Amino acid sequence: xxxxxxxxxxxxxxxxxxxxxxxxxxxxxxxxxxxxxxxxxxxxxxxxxxxxxxxxxxxxxxxxxxxxxxxxxxxxxxxxxxxxxxxxxxxxxxxxxxxxxxxxxxxxxxxxxxxxxxxxxxxxxxxxxxxxxxxxxxxxxxxxxxxxxxxxxxxxxxxxxxxxxxxxxxxxxxxxxxxxxxxxxxxxxxxxxx
Amino acid sequence: xxxxxxxxxxxxxxxxxxxxxxxxxxxxxxxxxxxxxxxxxxxxxxxxxxxxxxxxxxxxxxxxxxxxxxxxxxxxxxxxxxxxxxxxxxxxxxxxxxxxxxxxxxxxxxxxxxxxxxxxxxxxxxxxxxxxxxxxxxxxxxxxxxxxxxxxxxxxxxxxxxxxxxxxxxxxxxxxxxxxxxxxxxxxxxxxxxxxxxxxxxxxxxxxxxxxxxxxxxxxxxxxxxxxxxxxxxxxxxxxxxxxxxxxxxxxxxxxxxxxxxxxxxxxxxxxxxxxxxx
Numbered sequence: 001x002x003x004x005x006x007x008x009x010x011x012x013x014x015x016x017x018x019x020x021x022x023x024x025x026x027x028x029x030x031x032x033x034x035x036x037x038x039x040x041x042x043x044x045x046x047x048x049x050x051x052x053x054x055x056x057x058x059x060x061x062x063x064x065x066x067x068x069x070x071x072x073x074x075x076x077x078x079x080x081x082x083x084x085x086x087x088x089x090x091x092x093x094x095x096x097x098x099x100x101x102x103x104x105x106x107x108x109x110x111x112x113x114x115x116x117x118x119x120x121x122x123x124x125x126x127x128x129x130x131x132x133x134x135x136x137x138x139x140x141x142x143x144x145x146x147x148x149x150x151x152x153x154x155x156x157x158x159x160x161x162x163x164x165x166x167x168x169x170x171x172x173x174x175x176x177x178x179x180x181x182x183x184x185x186x187x188x189x190x191x192x193x194x
Numbered sequence: 195x196x197x198x199x200x201x202x203x204x205x206x207x208x209x210x211x212x213x214x215x216x217x218x219x220x221x222x223x224x225x226x227x228x229x230x231x232x233x234x235x236x237x238x239x240x241x242x243x244x245x246x247x248x249x250x251x252x253x254x255x256x257x258x259x260x261x262x263x264x265x266x267x268x269x270x271x272x273x274x275x276x277x278x279x280x281x282x283x284x285x286x287x288x289x290x291x292x293x294x295x296x297x298x299x300x301x302x303x304x305x306x307x308x309x310x311x312x313x314x315x316x317x318x319x320x321x322x323x324x325x326x327x328x329x330x331x332x333x334x335x336x337x338x339x340x341x342x343x344x345x346x347x348x349x350x351x352x353x354x355x356x357x358x359x360x361x362x363x364x365x366x367x368x369x370x371x372x373x374x375x376x377x378x379x380x381x382x383x384x385x386x387x388x389x390x391x392x393x394x395x396x397x398x399x400x401x402x403x404x405x406x407x408x409x410x411x412x413x414x415x416x417x418x419x420x421x422x423x424x425x426x427x428x429x430x431x432x433x434x435x436x437x438x439x440x441x442x443x444x445x446x447x448x449x450x451x452x453x454x455x456x457x458x459x460x461x462x463x464x465x466x467x468x469x470x471x472x473x
Contacts, residue, residue: 092356095408096256102407103254103301132253171253173246174359178200 026064028194029157031075033057035190038077043180052084052093059109061191073111073126080105097174104131112136120144124161130170139163139185154192161187199243202362206349210240210366214373222377222384228274229377230334230390233341234267236370237396241363255298255403256359262294263396270392281324283388288323291395292316295402302406311405311412315398318419322394325422334378334386335444336425337394339451342371344397346452347418348404350459354466355410364400367393375448380441411465418458424451 039053059075079099084090094101113125120143128137139161146157163185168176198204217239218232241260248257269290273283299312349364371393378384405412427450434443 088356091409092358095357095360096254096403097357097359100254100407 026062026071029061029063029191030194031057031059031061032156032190032192035158035188037186037188039186041184041186043182045178049180050084050089052082054078054081054107055083056081060194069114071111071114073109075109077107077109078105079107098172100131109137128165128170131172133170135165135169137163137165139187149190149192152192156190156192158188158190161185161189163187202358205240205244206362206365207369209243210236210369211373213239214370215376216373218374218377218384225275226383227385227387228271228389229384230338230374230386230393231267231271231274233338233367233370233374233390233393234263234270234396236373237363237367237393238264238267240366240370244362244366245359255301255407258294258298259363259396259399259403262290262297262399266290266294266392266395267389270387270389273388278388283391284324287388287391287395288320290392291319291323291398294395294399295319298399298402299406308406312402314416315402315405318401319395319398321419321422322391322398333382334384334390335375335382335447336428336451337386337390338371338375338378339448340421340424341390341394341397342368342375342448343421343424343451343453343455344394344418345371345400347415347421347455347458348397348400350455351410351412351414351462352400352404352408354459354462355404355408355412357404357408357410360400360404360408364397364404367396367400379444380437382444411462414458414461414465416458417461418455420454421451424448427451 033056036057037053038057039051041049041051044050054077056078057075059073062072064070080094080101082090082093082099082101084093093099096103099107108129109126110129111124111126115123115125117123117140122141122143124139124141126137126139127134140163141159141161144158144160146155148154149156165183165185166181167173167183168181199209214232214236217235218229221229221232221235238260241263245256245260248254248260250261252258252261266287269286273286278286295312295315299308299315302308303312345364345368349361349368352358352361352364374384374390401412401415404410405415424447428443428447431443431446431450434440
């Protein structure tokens with residue numbers, strides 16, 4: 001998912017001439033887990049909003065600067081890595097009530113389309129598979145920066161993405177709507193050329 | 195009213211108790227020998243109301259639990275209508291329960307511990323199927339009390355272990371069994387039959403989902419197994435005379451059956467450091 005956003009960001013950048021080498025070939029990128037975060041916000045009975053994250057995220061991007069629409073992004077999130085800073089709640093989140101992590105240990109995203117909305121923004125369309133159910137989702141993506149990282153000395157690109165999904169559409173119905181149905185996603189990604 | 199039905203306490207106690215009482219009552223009027231089927235039917239109704247009707251084929255263990263339970267109910271009713279009894283009935287029940295357990299457990303058999311858990315569950319299934327005949331004329335108080343206790347143990351352990359849906363459904367099964375017990379207290383009016391035994395099998399299936407798909411300390415459920423000996427315990431309890439005496443004797447059977455369940459729940463509570471889903 002994040003890499004698709006990355007692809008969208010690069011698409012936007014290409015469009016404004018930020019990175020626009022002619023006849024560029026498809027390039028493979030890999031998500032850097034050390035500098036990537038997939039977080040979520042869910043309402044808790046109207047009292048507050050719980051913030052959580054997934055600690056294990058991976059994925060690959062094949063980005064074609066000449067034909068961005070042909071870029072392919074796949075992201076896999078380990079549902080057992082859900083972390084809300086409360087061990088008992090995380091245990092509950094891994095149970096059949098929510099992520100059912102024993103039966104569905106992975107959540108996957110595969111991009112289907114990218115649309116440019118601004119110089120450094122775009123919309124990322126893709127299919128999210130959760131609990132064995134696949135539904136289309138749309139994320140708003142912002143390209144942040146690319147270039148050689150002064151830390152790793154590797155070609156790196158970064159972007160941010162935001163979006164909302166309805167968990168009940170994936171069959172995750174426990175506690176809804178008291179425990180919010182709308183899940184806000186906050187995604188921050190760095191990806192390195194592989 | 196709708197808000198009341200959204201309350202987890204109502205969903206797992208008052209609602210299934212009422213549904214159980216009503217369904218057992220309807221079956222009592224239609225065909226008395228099938229009254230025990232009201233327990234499993236009540237469980238399924240509450241499952242559909244609270245969690246929703248699972249898809250077919252079911253994608254998850256909870257969906258499999260529902261449809262396996264529905265199959266058990268149909269099997270029990272069919273067997274009781276036809277009049278299948280004794281060893282044949284027990285064998286039929288054992289096959290259904292073993293097949294259901296394997297169906298549910300298959301995706302979770304990724305470790306030696308999971309295989310051992312399945313073997314224990316299969317052993318319990320055989321015990322449930324063969325320990326007591328399916329003679330529908332037999333007294334229902336002891337097996338219904340065993341079912342209530344086992345479901346209570348699964349529900350309590352699941353609640354402590356942060357598996358709310360399983361907890362709610364197990365407590366709903368216990369409450370539905372409670373509805374049946376109310377119909378048979380102080381005077382025992384119904385048989386147990388294969389329909390009743392199938393309901394006990396549902397408690398085993400719930401235990402399987404809890405043990406195999408959550409991080410709950412499900413091993414404590416072994417402490418609740420003596421609840422299946424309620425029928426034996428009844429023989430050692432004083433049998434009262436008169437209406438009040440018989441009522442007290444019947445109540446004593448239920449209390450004796452529930453004691454191991456309380457021990458199991460207490461052990462689960464102790465193993466979690468006394469923290470019962472405080473989030």
